[in-house]
Amino acid sequence: MFFRLLANSLARRMSRKLLAAFAVWVGISLILAFLAVSIDVGDKMNRELQAFGSNIRLEPVAASVPVRVGGHDVPSTAPPAYLEEGELVTLKRIFWKNNILGVVPRLWTRGKTEGREVPLLGVWFEHKIPVEGGEPFATGARRLYKHWKVEGSWPSDRPAGGRISSLVGDTLARKLGVRPGDAIRVTVPSGPATIAVDGIASTGGREDDAIILPLAAAQALAGREGKYSEADISALTTPENKLAEKYGQDPKSLTPAEYERWFCTPYPGSVAAEIQKSVPGSAARVVRKVSETQGAILTRIEGLMFLLAMLTLVACGLSVAGVLTSAVLERREEVALMQAIGASRESVLLLFLSEGAVLGLAGGLLAAATGSFLGQWLVRAVFGSEPELHPALAVLSPFLGLMIVLAGSIWPVWQALNQDTAAVLHGN
Amino acid sequence: MEEAAVAFTEVSKVYPGEVKALDRISLRIPRGEWVAVMGPSGSGKTTFLNLLDGLDRPTSGQVQLLGTNIADLAPAEAAVFRRENIGLVFQQFYLIPYLTVLENVMLAQYFHSMVDEGQALEMLESVGMGHRASHLPSQLSGGEQQRACIARALVNDPGIILADEPTGNLDEANEEKVFEIFRELHRGGKTIIVVTHDRVLGNLAQRRIVLNHGRIAEDTYNGNRAGECTASIVG
Numbered sequence A: 001m002f003f004r005l006l007a008n009s010l011a012r013r014m015s016r017k018l019l020a021a022f023a024v025w026v027g028i029s030l031i032l033a034f035l036a037v038s039i040d041v042g043d044k045m046n047r048e049l050q051a052f053g054s055n056i057r058l059e060p061v062a063a064s065v066p067v068r069v070g071g072h073d074v075p076s077t078a079p080p081a082y083l084e085e086g087e088l089v090t091l092k093r094i095f096w097k098n099n100i101l102g103v104v105p106r107l108w109t110r111g112k113t114e115g116r117e118v119p120l121l122g123v124w125f126e127h128k129i130p131v132e133g134g135e136p137f138a139t140g141a142r143r144l145y146k147h148w149k150v151e152g153s154w155p156s157d158r159p160a161g162g163r164i165s166s167l168v169g170d171t172l173a174r175k176l177g178v179r180p181g182d183a184i185r186v187t188v189p190s191g192p193a194t195i196a197v198d199g200i201a202s203t204g205g206r207e208d209d210a211i212i213l214p215l216a217a218a219q220a221l222a223g224r225e226g227k228y229s230e231a232d233i234s235a236l237t238t239p240e241n242k243l244a245e246k247y248g249q250d251p252k253s254l255t256p257a258e259y260e261r262w263f264c265t266p267y268p269g270s271v272a273a274e275i276q277k278s279v280p281g282s283a284a285r286v287v288r289k290v291s292e293t294q295g296a297i298l299t300r301i302e303g304l305m306f307l308l309a310m311l312t313l314v315a316c317g318l319s320v321a322g323v324l325t326s327a328v329l330e331r332r333e334e335v336a337l338m339q340a341i342g343a344s345r346e347s348v349l350l351l352f353l354s355e356g357a358v359l360g361l362a363g364g365l366l367a368a369a370t371g372s373f374l375g376q377w378l379v380r381a382v383f384g385s386e387p388e389l390h391p392a393l394a395v396l397s398p399f400l401g402l403m404i405v406l407a408g409s410i411w412p413v414w415q416a417l418n419q420d421t422a423a424v425l426h427g428n
Numbered sequence B: 001m002e003e004a005a006v007a008f009t010e011v012s013k014v015y016p017g018e019v020k021a022l023d024r025i026s027l028r029i030p031r032g033e034w035v036a037v038m039g040p041s042g043s044g045k046t047t048f049l050n051l052l053d054g055l056d057r058p059t060s061g062q063v064q065l066l067g068t069n070i071a072d073l074a075p076a077e078a079a080v081f082r083r084e085n086i087g088l089v090f091q092q093f094y095l096i097p098y099l100t101v102l103e104n105v106m107l108a109q110y111f112h113s114m115v116d117e118g119q120a121l122e123m124l125e126s127v128g129m130g131h132r133a134s135h136l137p138s139q140l141s142g143g144e145q146q147r148a149c150i151a152r153a154l155v156n157d158p159g160i161i162l163a164d165e166p167t168g169n170l171d172e173a174n175e176e177k178v179f180e181i182f183r184e185l186h187r188g189g190k191t192i193i194v195v196t197h198d199r200v201l202g203n204l205a206q207r208r209i210v211l212n213h214g215r216i217a218e219d220t221y222n223g224n225r226a227g228e229c230t231a232s233i234v235g
């Protein structure tokens, strides 16, 4: 009988209930979409922060602003303008060696082509650093500069035939009118050289104006064998917190215990300090990466989307409650009648809440489909990236529908149960 | 003395705004009696019934049904008491619009205990509604709806039947059918309390109570003053 009652009530009095289910459907679709964006933003951000962007810049002391190491000023001896490539192996020997994810030494020099002066940048494209008792550590521009967009192909450090291969920054490439496969004649103090263009690189940085070639080739052209002028290092670090901030303001204000903790936590600052100590004549500084700023914005978008989802939940809950309240009020006589012919509160409550549950589940199930669809569309529209699938959200959806409808109908049904039955039935 | 079906002791009902719907009413209705409650509009008849079925509570005084003081029952207990002992026929025909006539009758069974479709159908047949069992209330005439309500009131075999204007909106032919049902119930030993403006129905009853301004203006057994022959009736 209960199911007959339920089925008939649902089937023969549709309009208002459809409205409630519709509200649930639309509301939860939006909630799911916002949540999907929020989650995708988080994922994206994590991936981006984990990507090997460099976050520490190593320079010769002279080129750097004074840097404090472990709270002590580094004595500024006769500063060499270059650092030694050979000493980079120590990076895989320091305390934080496992946090070092990548390193690219860079040597800047200059050359002339077609009467114009062009910067030449030597880098490791792909390089292996030997590690004592372990696999060699593979690193290089290709791994570190994930954000470089290369049209054509990445050059090799030691191309066959002894030629010099390169990437040309896209701004320079436009000026010179070169394309992958072309060659550029460059004159350096020691004489002319021919550089093959393997690819055009869009880097978003100074490199866009430069010819990027293997470090060894740049060293040879500049006559500075074994030297580099700076290095980009990617280290896995812990986001800065109060302690790191305190250290940043005044290292001496840390208690010994705090210093210990600071030293043993891979904050960007502590890793940089360790690197600086291990490479003679160097100054290591923490680079606030673009992706960190982006990260802050993404965190905000994430929060915003979550907030939107919550607000939508509230709005949806309120509108469903509104629809259900009027639907129940419309049925006050029915409630009164049921009570008059001896129905217990529980059985009336059960009937109405079951009806609500069916509507909520239906709305929620529909929303599971449309919501993920909408979410994917939003992610694509906002980030232009391929959206993830979130099965958990689809599972959450019917539950949300259920909760919204139950929360929205309990109050009006309770009101109806506590109404003055006699007054309702006798129309006084 | 046998426990009365209904006993009112000094019952008053005052609605908000100092409306005295019932004013210190005392009366006894023995089991098996058929009582017609009459009186002008607004005299307190419906209020009287509402106090009987426990949907409403007196402002002062005591209402007893089958020896139970209704006011002492919690709402849940009152619901149980109602479905066990009372069949209600309302002034308007309150059927649930999305259920068929048969399902409306079965609903009372469902709330009472067990659904028995065969018995529900029998009940409808006994009020001459068997052929309309699968219709929705909106497809029925007023008289048919009223009879469906009576079938619902009777399906759980209550000892007391309370009816508010059961023939108020009916034509003569339908009225006659309802009278017949009541006669049948009376023969079956049910206590019947029926509020009516209908003189014919009033005369069919054993006893007539006339209310006026919330007081009992007249209480007669087939034309004799109450008190005078109560003993012979109650036996």
Ligand SMILES: Nc1ncnc2c1ncn2[C@@H]1O[C@H](COP(=O)(O)OP(=O)(O)OP(=O)(O)O)[C@@H](O)[C@H]1O
Pocket: A423, A428, B015, B016, B019, B020, B021, B040, B041, B042, B043, B044, B045, B046, B047, B048
């Ligand atoms: N809920 C209420 N609030 C205030 N006054 C009420 C309420 N219910 C009834 N009354 C008043 O109490 C008095 C008795 O009402 P009741 O409904 O019992 O009359 P009745 O005899 O059934 O009338 P009718 O023959 O028109 O159905 C009337 O004056 C009515 O206005």
Ligand SMILES: [Mg+2]
Pocket: B045, B046, B047, B091, B164
């Ligand atoms: Mg009335």
